[in-house]
Amino acid sequence: xxxxxxxxxxxxxxxxxxxxxxxxxxxxxxxxxxxxxxxxxxxxxxxxxxxxxxxxxxxxxxxxxxxxxxxxxxxxxxxxxxxxxxxxxxxxxxxxxxxxxxxxxxxxxxxxxxxxxxxxxxxxxxxxxxxxxxxxxxxxxxxxxxxxxxxxxxxxxxxxxxxxxxxxxxxxxxxxxxxxxxxxxxxxxxxxxxxxxxxxxxxxxxxxxxxxxxxxxxxxxxxxxxxxxxxxxxxxxxxxxxxxxxxxxxxxxxxxxxxxxxxxxxxxxxxxxxxxxxxxxxxxxxxxxxxxxxxxxxxxxx
Amino acid sequence: xxxxxxxxxxxxxxxxxxxxxxxxxxxxxxxxxxxxxxxxxxxxxxxxxxxxxxxxxxxxxxxxxxxxxxxxxxxxxxxxxxxxxxxxxxxxxxxxxxxxxxxxxxxxxxxxxxxxxxxxxxxxxxxxxxxxxxxxxxxxxxxxxxxxxxxxxxxxxxxxxxxxxxxxxxxxxxxxxxxxxxxxxxxxxxxxxxxxxxxxxxxxxxxxxxxxxxxxxxxxxxxxxxxxxxxxxxxxxxxxxxxxxxxxxxxxxxxxxxxxxxxxxxxxxxxxxxxxxxxxxxxxxxxxxxxxxxxxxxxxxxxxxxxx
Numbered sequence: 001x002x003x004x005x006x007x008x009x010x011x012x013x014x015x016x017x018x019x020x021x022x023x024x025x026x027x028x029x030x031x032x033x034x035x036x037x038x039x040x041x042x043x044x045x046x047x048x049x050x051x052x053x054x055x056x057x058x059x060x061x062x063x064x065x066x067x068x069x070x071x072x073x074x075x076x077x078x079x080x081x082x083x084x085x086x087x088x089x090x091x092x093x094x095x096x097x098x099x100x101x102x103x104x105x106x107x108x109x110x111x112x113x114x115x116x117x118x119x120x121x122x123x124x125x126x127x128x129x130x131x132x133x134x135x136x137x138x139x140x141x142x143x144x145x146x147x148x149x150x151x152x153x154x155x156x157x158x159x160x161x162x163x164x165x166x167x168x169x170x171x172x173x174x175x176x177x178x179x180x181x182x183x184x185x186x187x188x189x190x191x192x193x194x195x196x197x198x199x200x201x202x203x204x205x206x207x208x209x210x211x212x213x214x215x216x217x218x219x220x221x222x223x224x225x226x227x228x229x230x231x232x233x234x235x236x237x238x239x240x241x242x243x244x245x246x247x248x249x250x251x252x253x254x255x256x257x258x259x260x261x262x263x264x265x266x267x268x269x270x271x272x273x274x275x276x277x278x279x280x281x282x283x284x285x286x287x288x289x290x291x292x293x294x295x296x297x298x299x300x301x302x
Numbered sequence: 303x304x305x306x307x308x309x310x311x312x313x314x315x316x317x318x319x320x321x322x323x324x325x326x327x328x329x330x331x332x333x334x335x336x337x338x339x340x341x342x343x344x345x346x347x348x349x350x351x352x353x354x355x356x357x358x359x360x361x362x363x364x365x366x367x368x369x370x371x372x373x374x375x376x377x378x379x380x381x382x383x384x385x386x387x388x389x390x391x392x393x394x395x396x397x398x399x400x401x402x403x404x405x406x407x408x409x410x411x412x413x414x415x416x417x418x419x420x421x422x423x424x425x426x427x428x429x430x431x432x433x434x435x436x437x438x439x440x441x442x443x444x445x446x447x448x449x450x451x452x453x454x455x456x457x458x459x460x461x462x463x464x465x466x467x468x469x470x471x472x473x474x475x476x477x478x479x480x481x482x483x484x485x486x487x488x489x490x491x492x493x494x495x496x497x498x499x500x501x502x503x504x505x506x507x508x509x510x511x512x513x514x515x516x517x518x519x520x521x522x523x524x525x526x527x528x529x530x531x532x533x534x535x536x537x538x539x540x541x542x543x544x545x546x547x548x549x550x551x552x553x554x555x556x557x558x559x560x561x562x563x564x565x566x567x568x569x570x571x572x573x574x575x576x577x578x579x580x581x582x583x584x585x586x587x588x589x590x591x592x593x594x595x596x597x598x599x600x601x602x603x604x605x606x607x608x609x610x
Contacts, residue, residue: 047432052450147581253442
């Protein structure tokens with residue numbers, strides 16, 4: 001609360017610490033207790049996150065699954081998976097989802113890489129306002145524009161087409177893709193490009209032969225990140241696609257299970273496991289590299 | 303294109319020996335931006351502009367407005383603000399956003415990031431996996447997970463059954479139920495953001511504060527928080543906007559019900575625009591939703607500027 005303390009904490013602290021530099025860290029029974037408490041509290045929060053999730057996994061393998069988290073035990077069976085792994089329940093929606101998300105992620109990455117290059121390499125007076133606009137669109141609540149987008153799609157005759165939906169999904173992930181790609185591109189040193197430039201290479205050639213080979217790791221992070229976001233998206237295909245045979249997994253899970261009175265919970269869980277598995281695997285692939293994406297610090301520099 | 307040089311690199315032509323480039327060079331350089339700009343204009347800016355127009359018309363999928371669209375002025379907004387269902391959904395949206403994003407995800411994310419710094423390696427990894435797992439799974443699956451957890455025969459009642467509190471939480475406390483589900487689903491984002499911010503604080507500062515005898519809480523309040531202030535504000539802005547547009551999670555868990563007790567603005571908008579075919583009215587709701595997002599953003603931007 002008191003302004004004085006908060007304004008110069010670093011300076012005050014450093015000055016004072018010089019006087020007490022001899023005092024070592026307190027290491028004793030108290031620290032042990034504190035560490036114990038920290039671990040218990042952290043583990044308890046983790047448990048609270050884990051327990052609801054266990055239902056999906058246990059129920060999927062339980063022939064008589066209900067809504068409780070129950071170890072399948074003697075009811076263990078793969079019947080739920082057998083029941084849902086049919087073309088119309090699982091394979092087609094998964095395929096549709098794959099077409100939508102791979103298509104949209106691919107467009108987003110190509111377009112974002114092209115856009116990131118001038119934003120990362122050149123200085124113009126329009127750059128900062130442009131980047132700020134991109135940053136703002138990152139937070140745009142897409143849900144809010146779905147009604148006008150529906151209207152637009154009706155006008156353009158794009159309703160219930162995979163192509164239109166792919167283009168729109170690509171656009172919704174463009175701002176964050178441009179933003180992340182630019183940040184990764186900033187990390188590629190310019191010195192190599194300068195050599196290529198002096199030799200007369202065009203900027204597109206430089207991008208293709210010098211920059212891209214150096215930033216595959218970053219690009220794969222952006223691609224996977226985009227794909228995961230799109231794979232889970234429910235509202236966009238829910239609004240823009242109508243025919244049951246075009247619906248992706250995110251929507252069909254709802255139409256297959258959400259509308260009937262007596263839901264087969266085990267089958268719903270089994271389907272959820274199948275639908276969730278791809279994003280879990282992809283996340284494991286990139287988890288080590290994603291850390292850098294969450295710092296806002298260097299967002300608008302340069 | 304071939305003669306382009308970067309500022310700072312050895313010039314190859316005298317023509318480029320200027321600070322500001324000729325317009326021609328600027329345009330050539332901006333060319334790769336074209337696909338992005340076109341897509342963003344057509345699919346994001348276009349709908350927003352159309353939103354601003356259609357909200358003042360009686361555009362409809364069926365019925366009176368479906369033939370010739372009429373300009374109706376502020377009628378849609380008058381109808382909205384005069385309707386109990388609309389005011390109800392505005393209040394629910396604010397409750398949902400403040401409860402699940404500003405308080406829930408933000409504080410729990412910060413707490414987790416702080417705890418993880420001190421926790422044992424195994425604990426840190428397991429908890430991180432659980433929290434991020436909840437974030438990675440698709441929102442409809444998260445909806446079903448929480449439906450199962452909070453239903454009458456669900457896990458929560460099984461756990462607290464002995465206390466005699468068993469009830470269908472989705473019926474008795476629907477907005478709290480969906481808020482908690484959203485905290486569960488979204489906390490990972492804040493946690494990762496705060497993890498990154500905390501790791502950038504130089505260790506000497508924390509150690510120095512510790513040596514000065516600043517105990518846990520005062521160190522947090524006077525050293526750690528002030529140092530990550532900008533991150534806190536930016537994070538708040540992003541999670542607020544994300545939470546404002548939550549649809550699938552609530553739709554799966556309660557469909558906005560019972561009645562309209564968890565019908566936030568996106569669900570009300572969906573019902574009006576698509577179930578009742580009132581596109582014009584639905585667009586007006588969309589505009590209100592965008593305005594709510596803009597108000598939150600302006601407040602956060604103000605906070606950011608004051609700190610800068």
